[in-house]
Amino acid sequence: MPETTNDLDRRLTARGAATRARIVASADELMALRGATATTLDDVTAASGTSKSQFYRHFPDKSALLQAVIALRGNRIIEREEQVLGRIDSFSGLDRWCRAILQRVTARRGAMGCELGSLSTELSDQDEAARIDLDAHLTTWISLLAGVLKRMQANGTLAEDADPGTLATGMMAAIQGGYVLAQAARDPGPMQVALELAMDSVRAHAK
Known part of the structure; x- marks a missing residue:
């Protein structure tokens, strides 16, 4: 049977x-190694094996590409965290989650930082669209943590007067700070301290 117009489309x-997916994946990899600012469109087209005309068929400019990279990273992280945090309702579960973070940072000897946090540090003051997208993903991540704490309240593990939103925001702030310090020191030690302090802040509200 001959190919129809719909088949061809x-x-x-x-x-x-x-x-498009190849361009975004190549940009993601390059930006993880070099940073968003230092990664040029020439770098991306060369790494993805595409021409400039192909690039501009999918993205009007670098800012649009950055938004696609943020979406890729954000969706990747949120999907991972939904699978893990969505099942946690205890201190032991939170401890395991923290250990997994420390293991990832230790495996990289502190390098590279957080996939979203590193972009936020680099872009938020110069690209408003990127800042908004990054804030949305980080806020979703915090809400997943808050969900854990709400379930702990519901099962009587966490005190009723604890504020899950505030505690989750504090935990995320500690973790992001741990990423930055571990990256600068090339040492997972600061992340370990940050995670311990984050958990101490939650344990202070144990029932």
């Missing part, structure tokens, strides 16, 4: 989607 659309 679907094939071209799939090819275009694959090209």
